[in-house]
Structures are given as C-alpha cells and as structure tokens.
Amino acid sequence: MNTQEWPRCIKSARQKRRLVKTDRDKQLIQLYKRRWALWLQRAQLPPVALAEPYQSGWMRFFVLRDDIKRGPKAEFYETLLAKINTVECHHDKSFKRKKRRKGRYIYKAKEQKLRELDLYDWYHSKPILTERERVCFIRVESYNVKARSLQVRYVFTEPWRYVLKIAPYIITHKKALDVDIEAELAYIADRIDSNYLEPRLNRLTRGRCFRCRDDFKEPAKYINKFKNIPKYAHKEAYLELET
Known part of the structure; x- marks a missing residue:
C-alpha cells in the first residue's frame, strides 16, 4: 500500500504515534515551565x-x-x-x-x-x-x-x-508560605515522581545532562521481581516474593 496516494487529512500509523509523543513532550515542557515559575514566585515572597x-x-x-x-x-x-x-x-x-x-x-x-x-x-x-x-x-x-x-x-x-x-x-x-503555590508544587512533584518523568524532563530541557547515581535506579513499581528467579525454582520462591 502506497501511503503517498492517501489524502492529506489521513495520517499513517507512524505519524499518529509521532504526534502523540510530540504532544506528550510539549506537555512536559509546559509542566517544567510552570514549576519553574512557581519556584520564582515562592522565592519572591516577602519575609x-x-x-x-x-x-x-x-x-x-x-x-x-x-x-x-x-x-x-x-x-x-x-x-x-x-x-x-x-x-x-x-x-x-x-x-x-x-x-x-x-x-x-x-x-x-x-x-x-x-x-x-x-x-x-x-x-x-x-x-x-x-x-x-x-x-x-x-x-x-x-x-x-x-x-x-x-x-x-x-x-x-x-x-x-x-x-x-x-x-x-x-x-x-521567616519565609512566607503561600498555600496555593505549595499545593500546586506538590501536585507537580507527585505527578513527576509517580510517572517517572524527571529523566525525560532533563533530556527535553537540558539535553544529556549529568544525573545522580540514584536517578538511574528504576522505581519499585517497574522492577520485575521474577526476573532473576530461574524457571526450575520451587513454588515457594515465587510465593515469598508475593508476600
């Protein structure tokens, strides 16, 4: 099938995947800018x-x-x-x-x-x-x-x-505390940490920057517990991981 003969309004599967990824990256950049603006607002609060x-x-x-x-x-x-x-x-x-x-x-x-x-x-x-x-x-x-x-x-x-x-x-x-700013910063931090977005944010905003050694560790929810268990292991080995 020749995709060049399709009308312009119809996009291929690859173009659709690319648009989804580009839109996600744009949302991350806007999230980064919003977090930076909130940090500046918090720093400029009068004591x-x-x-x-x-x-x-x-x-x-x-x-x-x-x-x-x-x-x-x-x-x-x-x-x-x-x-x-x-x-x-x-x-x-x-x-x-x-x-x-x-x-x-x-x-x-x-x-x-x-x-x-x-x-x-x-x-x-x-x-x-x-x-x-x-x-x-x-x-x-x-x-x-x-x-x-x-x-x-x-x-x-x-x-x-x-x-x-x-x-x-x-x-x-003492530093002034704005409840609205702190609540929005907490929401952004929770979204970044729960979805493991910090490495992608660094790549989009600062390129291949230096990261701490702990940043390369996968979150606990992404770690496969059964990966290093051999297939011939006993049933008790799998039951211990579930508990």
Missing part, C-alpha cells in the same frame, strides 16, 4: 517578621580595629570591608569543628579569611573595586591538584587591619 525573635547559634565576621577607626583612612577601609567581608555561622561560640586525627577525634579552630577575588571578579566589566582599592591586593598563583590547572587569586595584603567579632545570630524573620 514575615516574627513576633518573638530567637537566637540560632552564633555568627562571626570581620570588623575594623579600634585604632584604625580613629585614623584618617577609617572611611576607606570601612568601604573596602563591605566588599570583602565574610560571615560564618556555627552552633558553638568557639567555632571549632570535629576532625579525626590518628584514630581519635579532636576539635580544631575553624579558620576564617577575607574574601579573595578570582580572575572573573578582577576583570569584570563592572569591577567591584576601585583603582585605589586595587593597590591593596596582590596576585597569588597556586596549582589546583584536583582541576590540574593554575589558579589565580587576588588577596588583600593588609588583613591585620581587621579583627574577627562574634555575635549572636538572631532570627527576626
């Missing part, structure tokens, strides 16, 4: 102030030394600190981390440094630092063993002008 703020651990950051504050360049170093300051949080005020050494655990103080700029930040079209602030940095080159490449950093040459300060980490706001 809600707490009636009773509470402390959740400690925070550590750099401040200008007292003698530098009284100097003529106090304003310059305060402006620079706002660009290279780092903040770390910890549940303990001592900021010590557990480390294994010679078969036993010890607690070692956690080191904290000022921000180091990479080549992207240094040569950006909208630079972070001014020409006067760039003079305070030095170029440091080191070899990255994992990446097997030369790593370039710009480090502040006068870190002694700043000291670490520890203060309580107070929680004053």
Whole structure:
C-alpha cells in the first residue's frame, strides 16, 4: 500500500504515534515551565517578621580595629570591608569543628579569611573595586591538584587591619508560605515522581545532562521481581516474593 496516494487529512500509523509523543513532550515542557515559575514566585515572597525573635547559634565576621577607626583612612577601609567581608555561622561560640586525627577525634579552630577575588571578579566589566582599592591586593598563583590547572587569586595584603567579632545570630524573620503555590508544587512533584518523568524532563530541557547515581535506579513499581528467579525454582520462591 502506497501511503503517498492517501489524502492529506489521513495520517499513517507512524505519524499518529509521532504526534502523540510530540504532544506528550510539549506537555512536559509546559509542566517544567510552570514549576519553574512557581519556584520564582515562592522565592519572591516577602519575609514575615516574627513576633518573638530567637537566637540560632552564633555568627562571626570581620570588623575594623579600634585604632584604625580613629585614623584618617577609617572611611576607606570601612568601604573596602563591605566588599570583602565574610560571615560564618556555627552552633558553638568557639567555632571549632570535629576532625579525626590518628584514630581519635579532636576539635580544631575553624579558620576564617577575607574574601579573595578570582580572575572573573578582577576583570569584570563592572569591577567591584576601585583603582585605589586595587593597590591593596596582590596576585597569588597556586596549582589546583584536583582541576590540574593554575589558579589565580587576588588577596588583600593588609588583613591585620581587621579583627574577627562574634555575635549572636538572631532570627527576626521567616519565609512566607503561600498555600496555593505549595499545593500546586506538590501536585507537580507527585505527578513527576509517580510517572517517572524527571529523566525525560532533563533530556527535553537540558539535553544529556549529568544525573545522580540514584536517578538511574528504576522505581519499585517497574522492577520485575521474577526476573532473576530461574524457571526450575520451587513454588515457594515465587510465593515469598508475593508476600
């Protein structure tokens, strides 16, 4: 049978299967876009102030030394600190981390440094630092063993002008919760997980992207329990799987 002689309104079986698959992929792409839009809406919700703020651990950051504050360049170093300051949080005020050494655990103080700029930040079209602030940095080159490449950093040459300060980490706001957004996200997540659609979504939206090792495992409902049982096995072997 020559399908070329058919009228245009009549489609072959292969074309029908292709249209069904294309329509399904379009629906998955729309589902992906809707999920992404809901994530953005949830992220843009304004925070809600707490009636009773509470402390959740400690925070550590750099401040200008007292003698530098009284100097003529106090304003310059305060402006620079706002660009290279780092903040770390910890549940303990001592900021010590557990480390294994010679078969036993010890607690070692956690080191904290000022921000180091990479080549992207240094040569950006909208630079972070001014020409006067760039003079305070030095170029440091080191070899990255994992990446097997030369790593370039710009480090502040006068870190002694700043000291670490520890203060309580107070929680004053919480994330807002929208019931409608959460309900729709839960519906989309349930549909994707129950129908095992995440690998196909990744293929349609991001191509052959990297997936975690657990993503390659089949869901339990698709696993054939009788696959690895030989045909000559006893009846009890099949009955044990059903229970």
